Amino acid sequence: MYLGIDIVEVLQVKKLCEYEKQLHKVYTKAELKSVNAFTESKRVQYLAEKFAAKEAFSKAIGTGFTKDIQPNHIEVLYNSNWMPYISLYRSTKDFVISINIEQIYVSLSHCTTYALASIILT
Template sequence: MVLGVGIDIIEIDRIKRSVEKYGEQFLHKIFTETEISYSLTKANKYQHLAARFAAKEAIAKALATGWGDGFKWKDIEIFNEKNGMPKVKLAGKLAAFVGKEKSLKITMSHSDNYVACFAILYQENIAI
């Protein structure tokens, strides 16, 4: 059963401008060390950072929690499996909120200028 969906689109240049203006402060507020290390090794690092930013926004929308109540950007980590499929790792209150009975899936897409992400929160085997 689908419990929530979220979508986000962002201009890649917006993330580039934020990194150029705020540098490490911006990176370490929004992204985990794993996300930063992964993205900065890519030829188009801003595209990868923007994808992770959009994914976090889409996930927040799917969870319908918003960014208040102690949830942090770095409580959501986006990583890729060996085949390239994006995956989500939650920490802190978000991990407790989702628990073991719910699952999150995301998909990301990009063009030269934009990145979009769609997230779905679901639970299998719900008795109605």
């Protein structure tokens, strides 16, 4: 079992949102689309949650972000009951398969100033 936790300042993500090109290095198209209907402040808070989850995930697998473990290879979305889940792509998915991770559990929360994520991998 692996554990990762991260907390992000919402203001840092708000600054990131000023740079469209950078957003696509961090978030997938589906993630960006999933927050389009929100007000600007809610959009930034939910993007901060997603970033915290990506950081927590990279900590849980013990690598942090590398050339093979990229933030936009880790997709954080919500099911119809607003339960968050993670999908993996490209080399990140390959790495997780290689270390025999079968299940990803994610918990997210935010307030106006912070977002946090906890990840458990089994």
